[in-house]
Amino acid sequence: MRPIMPDYSVPSPQPGDGTEAWASATMCAVSSTLTRAEVKRIAVLAHLELSELETERFTKQLGEILSYFDRLNEIDTTGVPATTHPVPSSPNMRADAPQPSMTPEETMANAPDHDANGRFRVPKVIES
């Protein structure tokens, strides 16, 4: 299979000439581990109704990308704390004081469908 290698329009890279694309040295080969069934399952979770063509394309592309993520396993991260917030600080909390808010009209102005009482209208949720 074709290795994933960025093409930065360097004229014909030759092995060992130092012009290989940056990520090629440690790039793992494509092993499309993702199946069509998994792609369909994920699409359901994400509320996306993919076409057959999209399912096909995403199975290949996402498989390649996930294989690339395997690079992360080259580093042993045992015991390394996770960065969830890039700058350690306590949340900037505002005073718990009432503030003027938007009017119902402003709030509803962008809704695709709403009633006169400031409620979003959606297709039937509960079967009668």
Add this chain to the structure above:
Amino acid sequence: MTITAIQTLEDIRATLRAGATAVDICTQFLARISAHDERIAAFTTVATESALERAAQLDQRGLTDPTLPLAGVPIAVKDNICTRGVPTTAASRILAGYVPPYDATVVDRLRQAGAIVIGKTNCDEFAMGSTTEHSAVGATKNPWNAAYVPGGSSGGSAAAVAARLTPLALGSDTGGSIRQPAAFCGIVGMKPTYGRVSRYGLLAFASSLDQIGPIALTVGDTAAVLQVIAGGDPRDATSTNLAVPDYKTASTEPLEHPTIGIPQQILEEGVDPGVRSAFEQAIDTLRTGGATIVDVSLPHAAYAVPAYYVVAPAEASSNLARYDGVRYAYRAPPASQETSIGAMYDHTRQSGFGDEVKRRIMLGTYALSAGYYDAYYLKAQQLRTLIRGDYDTAFERVDAVAMPTTPAPAFELGERTDDPLQLYLGDVFTASANLTGLPAVSLPCGRTDGGLPVGIQFMGRAFDEEGLFRLAARYEALAPWWRDLPPAAAVS
């Protein structure tokens, strides 16, 4: 200074002092947009009426008011930042027709400072991309060569500034989306430290990475914008209340003898020869100008791209769940009377989101789905800690770390639309700043043989944008590349 020659803030101030009005300035830039934007398609909305109205108000109030540091200065705002009464779509079909009922804090602060929002600029849909081709309204073109991409995702903002259609612009940067288009278009762009600028009113993409920042022609103008938008905001719990230094002054006090670290190891392979040559010349210029250049080691920098492309889509898949056809703008027409709410969500998201957004939602949903969280998201978050550690070690010895902003210059429109992974790899030098939260600035440092701009990036310590401005000002004084006009420029 004649009004048709205006480029920078200083030019605008000189013109105002000579008797021009804010309406004159605004009219000039609107005329440039109407005459020249067709070629580069940088704007999604031109706010002609509201801009002229605001300019007239400012003229009445008097432009010499010292509380108005940006009095009468037009600014373009990326289309993923909310502007009250002006459409804000993030270049997505799913937000077509959305008109925010409020201003983002940054926009509010700019208006308070006397700036005039002249329009909204094109971007990759929801800021996901690095070419501005993933836009529901079509691609923006590079002012240096209209067959080339302007970079992205803030490609409209960068192209508009480079073409002199606006003196200033705002972008957002999640993995390089301010700095990369700034590099591709030959201008200045800064991603401030995470927390330095409020994100209230920015349509969220990846909440632990997103930052809003300035795009301008010069370091001084970039500093002038950050001066206005920086600072804590009660409406954004991730913003910090640290005092905001005097960036304007910093940009006029260049660092004469900086120590700059170069991560030689990660530059060894895969850098385009034209980019390498421009970058090496820039480093020589700095060295000759009094800088000390040392090699620094960033052993985990190679993992920035995979870590980034786990974290960003994971957070995006969660943030974009809100676009469901209920509250904002677009809902797919029902297939039948019997359409359920679930089918409505699915149809709306299927027809409202573009290809790249769907790809990232899928990727993020997968990475966060049962059984994969530890292997992907947690692992990537741990890599962030290690990458940050590399930089903290480097900053014990150096004032800033320098590298090319991108491994290659701009490429042709359409050239890479079918290979997402290859595009992702172009973020290799920019993603670290987002993963670590550190500030970074890109400024022009030369051009390739093909005439395309090359950018140099300086990364600095957390909350030391001041130091970055002083260093960038030093390089700019030695090599003022911003003065070169692209072929699509609206001034001659």
